[in-house]
Amino acid sequence: MPTPTIVVDDLSSSATRDLLARHQAEMRAQTPGDSCHVLDVEALRAPSITVWAAYVDGELAGVGALKTLDAARGEVKSMRVEARFLGRGVGRALVRHILAEARARGLQSLWLETGSGADFTAARALYASEGFTACAPFDDYVADPLSAYFTRRLAEGTATV
Numbered sequence: 077m078p079t080p081t082i083v084v085d086d087l088s089s090s091a092t093r094d095l096l097a098r099h100q101a102e103m104r105a106q107t108p109g110d111s112c113h114v115l116d117v118e119a120l121r122a123p124s125i126t127v128w129a130a131y132v133d134g135e136l137a138g139v140g141a142l143k144t145l146d147a148a149r150g151e152v153k154s155m156r157v158e159a160r161f162l163g164r165g166v167g168r169a170l171v172r173h174i175l176a177e178a179r180a181r182g183l184q185s186l187w188l189e190t191g192s193g194a195d196f197t198a199a200r201a202l203y204a205s206e207g208f209t210a211c212a213p214f215d216d217y218v219a220d221p222l223s224a225y226f227t228r229r230l231a232e233g234t235a236t237v
Contacts, residue, residue: 077164080130080137082173087117091136092129096120099139099156106195111222113189115141115154125153128173130166137161140170142177145187145215150178152188155199167199171206179230187214192224200224 085092096117103114120127120141130138138157142150152174157166178186188208190199208226213219 077161078132080132080166080169082128082130082169085127085129085139087120087127089129089136092127092139093117095136095139095156095158096154099154106193107191107222111220113217113223120154126177127154128170128177130157130170130173132161132164132166137164138166138170140167140174142174142186144181144183147182148184149214150181150183150186151215152186152203162198167202168206171202175206175228175230183230185227185229187211187225187227189213189217189223189225192222196224200226 087093087096100114100116104112124144125141127139127141129136130140136158138161140155141153143153144150152171155167155170175186186208188203190196190203203226206228208228211225211227213223213225214227217223217225
């Protein structure tokens with residue numbers, strides 16, 4: 077598969093909005109109430125969040141976002157790959173792009189929350205393979221058996237904050 081082209085997405089395209097709407101619906105169907113932390117399109121428009129879209133041969137293949145938590149920390153949000161592109165490196169390309177962008181912004185660590193169930197096994201494996209390690213809840217998250225939390229230090233010698 078060709079390397080995806082990754083660009084900042086302003087959330088105005090119907091393809092992006094459709095993918096995010098399906099992502100939100102699936103997350104809400106898989107995870108009940110307060111355990112579901114998916115953001116809708118309007119929440120993704122916050123000034124602290126940048127969304128990227130990955131394209132393969134001009135077709136939307138996936139999305140991912142970076143939320144700035146503070147001057148030192150960022151959070152990976154809204155990672156989603158179109159079903160027909162799963163297992164083809166799109167998610168990995170998005171994670172690596174977000175890592176590079178976080179470093180370029182001077183962030184010291186990245187954090188994320190994902191599901192703890194079987195439906196999220198591939199996501200957890202991807203994050204672990206990219207150097208994320210399990211951690212306690214961070215920011216406004218609380219301990220929840222339906223959530224798994226991860227962090228990754230971005231610069232050698234910096235403490236995970």
